[in-house]
Amino acid sequence: xxxxxxxxxxxxxxxxxxxxxxxxxxxxxxxxxxxxxxxxxxxxxxxxxxxxxxxxxxxxxxxxxxxxxxxxxxxxxxxxxxxxxxxxxxxxxxxxxxxxxxxxxxxxxxxxxxxxxxxxxxxxxxxxxxxxxxxxxxxxxxxxxxxxxxxxxxxxxxxxxxxxxxxxxxxxxxxx
Amino acid sequence: xxxxxxxxxxxxxxxxxxxxxxxxxxxxxxxxxxxxxxxxxxxxxxxxxxxxxxxxxxxxxxxxxxxxxxxxxxxxxxxxxxxxxxxxxxxxxxxxxxxxxxxxxxxxxxxxxxxxxxxxxxxxxxxxxxxxxxxxxxxxxxxxxxxxxxxxxxxxxxxxxxxxxxxxxxxxxxxxxxxxxxxxxxxxxxxxxxxxxxxxxxxxxxxxxxxxxxxxxxxxxxxxxxxxxxxxxxxxxxxxxxxxxxxxxxxxxxxxxxxxxxxxxxxxxxxxxxxxxxxxxxxxxxxxxxxxxxxxxxxxxxxxxxxxxxxxxxxxxxxxxxxxxxxxxxxxxxxxxxxxxxxxxxxxxxxxxx
Ligand SMILES: [Zn+2]
Ligand SMILES: [Zn+2]
Numbered sequence: 255x256x257x258x259x260x261x262x263x264x265x266x267x268x269x270x271x272x273x274x275x276x277x278x279x280x281x282x283x284x285x286x287x288x289x290x291x292x293x294x295x296x297x298x299x300x301x302x303x304x305x306x307x308x309x310x311x312x313x314x315x316x317x318x319x320x321x322x323x324x325x326x327x328x329x330x331x332x333x334x335x336x337x338x339x340x341x342x343x344x345x346x347x348x349x350x351x352x353x354x355x356x357x358x359x360x361x362x363x364x365x366x367x368x369x370x371x372x373x374x375x376x377x378x379x380x381x382x383x384x385x386x387x388x389x390x391x392x393x394x395x396x397x398x399x400x401x402x403x404x405x406x407x408x409x410x411x412x413x414x415x416x417x418x419x420x421x422x423x424x425x426x427x428x429x430x
Numbered sequence: 431x432x433x434x435x436x437x438x439x440x441x442x443x444x445x446x447x448x449x450x451x452x453x454x455x456x457x458x459x460x461x462x463x464x465x466x467x468x469x470x471x472x473x474x475x476x477x478x479x480x481x482x483x484x485x486x487x488x489x490x491x492x493x494x495x496x497x498x499x500x501x502x503x504x505x506x507x508x509x510x511x512x513x514x515x516x517x518x519x520x521x522x523x524x525x526x527x528x529x530x531x532x533x534x535x536x537x538x539x540x541x542x543x544x545x546x547x548x549x550x551x552x553x554x555x556x557x558x559x560x561x562x563x564x565x566x567x568x569x570x571x572x573x574x575x576x577x578x579x580x581x582x583x584x585x586x587x588x589x590x591x592x593x594x595x596x597x598x599x600x601x602x603x604x605x606x607x608x609x610x611x612x613x614x615x616x617x618x619x620x621x622x623x624x625x626x627x628x629x630x631x632x633x634x635x636x637x638x639x640x641x642x643x644x645x646x647x648x649x650x651x652x653x654x655x656x657x658x659x660x661x662x663x664x665x666x667x668x669x670x671x672x673x674x675x676x677x678x679x680x681x682x683x684x685x686x687x688x689x690x691x692x693x694x695x696x697x698x699x700x701x702x703x704x705x706x707x708x709x710x711x712x713x714x715x716x717x718x719x720x721x722x723x724x725x726x727x728x729x730x731x732x733x734x735x736x737x738x739x740x741x742x743x744x745x746x747x748x749x750x751x752x753x754x755x756x757x758x759x760x761x762x763x764x765x766x767x768x769x770x771x772x773x774x775x776x777x778x779x780x781x782x783x784x
Contacts, residue, residue, distance in 0.1 A: 255524065268597065268633075327469045339549065341473035343464060343584035343592040346599075353596060357589070360597055363658020366590025368601040369571075372578055414658070 257283035266338020284335045324348035365414050396425050431500040431538060433511045437754055441518055441557070442539040444745065446737035448560020452728045453676050455608040455637075455648070455741070458519075459566040459665075460555040461574055462593045462602035466582040470594040471531070471547040479531025479547050486546045489580040490535050495573045500536040504529035510759075513750035519557065521545055542573060549594050550602075552577075561672060563605055563665050590657065600657030605665050607672050608637050612647040612725045613682035614675075623678065630671060631655045638717055638744075646717030651675070683729055698726035702735075706777050710763075711770045716747050739776050746772055 257265045258281050265281030322331035329341030331349055340346065346353060357364050399422045406415040443456045464470060468482050483503075490496055504512060504525060512529075515521045520536050520543045533546040545553040554573060556566040584592040590600040598604070614620050624634050633654045636644030651672065653664045686694045701722035705711075724740050726732035745751060747769045753759055760768060 266595070266597075327473060329473060333473075337472065339472050339594040340470060340596070342469045343466065343586075346586060346589060346592055357596055357599065357657060361600065361655045361657035363655075365588060365658055366586075366600045367658060368590055368603070368661045370590075371583060371585050372575060417658075 255281050257281060257286050259283070259286035263336055264338045266335075283338060322349055322352070363414060363417075364411075365417060367417055396422055399425070431498055431536070433500065433502060433507065433514065434754070436500070436514065436518060436536075436540070437751070440738070440742045441745065442541050443557035443559045444738070444741035445559050446741050448558060448562045450676055451560035452737060453610055453679050454561040454672065455559075455610060457558045457560065457562045457566050458555060458604075458606045458608070459563060459570045460553060460604045460606075461570060461591075462550040462598045462604075463552040463554065463574070463577075463581075463591060464584040464593065465551045466584045468551065470549075471551060472528075472549060472594060474531075476530055482551050483531050483533050483546050486544075486552060486581070487533065489577060490544055490546075492580075493573065493576050495537060495542055495569075495576065496535055498538045500534075502534055502536075504532040504534070510750050510753055514754055517748040517750050518745060522548060522553070524548055541569065550598070561607065561669070561676075563607065563669055567605075567661070567665060597654075598656050601659070601661050601664065603656060603661055603664060604652050605668050606650050606652035607668065609649045609651065609672075609675060609679075610647055610721065610724060611649060611675065611679050612721050613686055614679050615647045617682045617685060619678070619682065623675065627651060627671060627675075630667070632668065632671060645714055646721040648717070648721070683725070687729060694729075695726075695731055698722050698731050702726065702732060702777075705773050708770045708773070710766045711773065712766050713747055713769065716743070716769065716773065720744065735777065743773055743776055746776075 255265045257263045260283060263283035263285060265283055267282050267284065267287050268280070323329070324341055324345045325348065326344035327341035329345055329348075331352065334340060334345070334349060340349070354364055399418055403415055403418040403422065406412075406418055446452070448454075448457075465482060465485065468474065469478050471479060471482070474482070487501070491499070491501065502511070502515070504521075512521075512526055515534065515536075516523060516526060518540065520540060521534050522545065525532055525534070525545050525548050531547045535542075535544040535546075537543070541557055543555050543557075545555075554570060554577075556570045556573070558566040558569075586592055591602040593599050593602050611620065614623060627634050631654050632651055634649055634651050637648035637650045638645045651668065653668055655664070659667075701719040705716070705719050705723060720740055720743060723732065723735065724737070727735050727737060727740065746755065749760075749765060752765055752768050752772070755772075756768060
C-alpha cells in the first residue's frame with residue numbers, strides 16, 4: 255500500500271481517524287509521518303500517535319540507527335523505513351534498538367503472551383518431565399524471567415511486570 | 431476444485447446463518463506466519479519466493495483441511511480470475527500486486543483461504559457467517575497446528591510469531607467482524623460510536639470499495655494490537671464491543687420503528703421498488719439500496735426476501751463476477767445494465783444464475 259501523503263513510499267503507519275462523521279483510514283510512510291508530526295499542531299490525531307513513534311531524541315542516536323543493517327538479509331534500517339516492512343526474521347534482532355520502542359508504541363507491550371508453537375511447548379515439557387538436569391533448566395528459566403521482571407519494574411512497565419510475575423508463579427507452581 | 435466452480439454456489443460465509451446473522455454479516459480470523467530461514471516475501475528474490483511457494487504448497491496440499499481445495503498461482507491465472515478471488519474476499523488487494531511467487535489455497539466451501547507470499551509467507555484466514563469468531567478461531571487453530579507440524583514458523587520467545595510488518599508481530603492474529611449498521615447511521619450516532627471504538631485498540635473501516643468510506647453502512651471492526659495479549663483475550667475484547675454495537679443497532683431500529691415508522695417504510699419500500707425495477711444501476715447505488723432493503727427484511731417490513739439472497743447479490747454484482755457469469759467483457763455502462771438485470775432476477779424469486 256502506498257503512502258496517502260507522498261504516494262511514493264510504502265505506507266507503514268495505519269491510523270483510523272474520524273473526519274466529518276466518517277472513519278477515515280490514513281496510511282502514511284515513516285518519512286511523511288515524521289514530517290507531519292513536526293509541523294502539525296496538537297489536537298490532530300496523527301500527530302500524537304506518530305510523534306511518540308518516531309521520537310528518538312538526540313542526533314547521535316539518529317546517526318547510529320542509519321548504520322544498522324541486518325547481517326542475514328542485508329536490509330538496512332533505511333530500507334525498513336522506506337518499505338515499512340522487515341526483510342527477515344533476523345531483522346528483529348538487528349534493529350532491536352529501534353524496533354523495541356516502536357513495538358512498545360504500537361502495541362503497548364514488548365512481550366508475547368499468546369500461544370507458542372506446539373513443538374516448543376513439547377520440548378519445554380520434555381525438559382521438565384525429564385530428570386534432575388531439567389530441574390536446573392526450570393530454575394534457569396525462572397531466574398531469566400525474574401531478571402526480566404526486575405527490568406520491567408525498573409522501567410515502569412507495570413503491565414508487563416504483572417504478566418511476567420504470573421508466568422513465574424505458574425512455573426513455580428507447576429509440579430514436575 | 432477450479433475457479434469456475436466458485437460461481438456454482440454462494441460462499442458458505444454468506445449463507446446468512448449463525449449467531450446474530452443479519453446485523454453481523456460475517457466473522458473472519460487471520461494468522462500471519464513466516465517460514466524460518468527464508469527472507470520475507472517482499473524483500474525476497476524470485477528464487478526464494480518460488481522456494482517458499484513450493485514448500486508451502488506441498489505441505490498445505492497434504493493437509494486434511496484442503497481436500498478438494500482450489501489452488502491457484504496468481505501469475506498463472508487470468509486478471510479476471512484474480513479479481514474474482516478478490517471480490518469473494520478469498521485474497522487481499524495486496525495479493526494482486528507483484529504476482530510472481532504468489533498463490534492461494536481455498537477450501538471447498540470457501541471457509542478457509544491461505545495466501546502464499548502475500549506480505550508474509552502465509553496468511554491463513556477462516557471466514558464464518560454471522561458472529562462466529564470462536565468457531566472461526568477453532569478451525570484456524572486446528573489448521574495451524576496441522577501446518578506447524580510440517581513447517582517451521584519464525585518465532586521468538588519474547589516477540590512471538592515474527593511478521594514482515596511490526597504491526598502484526600506476536601500473535602500475528604487479526605480478528606474482524608463485518609457489520610451492517612443502518613439505523614445507527616440514520617440516527618446519527620455513528621460518529622460517536624466510531625470514535626469510541628478507535629479508543630479501544632480496535633480499527634474500523636468501510637467494508638466495500640477500495641477507499642475508506644462505508645458504502646451501504648457496512649463496517650468492519652478488527653483488533654489493532656497483536657502483541658502482549660492472549661488470542662482468547664483479543665477475541666473476547668472484540669466480541670464484547672461487537673455485542674454492544676449490535677445492541678446499539680437494535681435499539682436504534684426500535685426507535686425508528688416506534689417514532690418514524692412511516693418515513694422508514696417509505697425509504698425501504700422505495701429502495702425495494704427501485705431494485706426490483708431498475709434497468710441501469712451502478713454498484714454504489716446498489717449497495718445503498720441493498721442496505722435499506724436488508725433493514726426492511728430484518729425488521730419484518732419486507733417479508734418476501736431472504737437475507738441469503740441479499741448476501742448473494744453483494745457478491746455477484748461486482749465486475750469480475752458479472753463478466754464471468756455472462757462470459758463476456760462489459761464496458762461500465764453495459765455492466766450497470768447487466769447488474770440491474772441480475773438483481774431483478776434474484777429479487778424476482780429466481781436465485782439461479784441466469
Ligand atoms: Zn509518504
Ligand atoms: Zn533481515
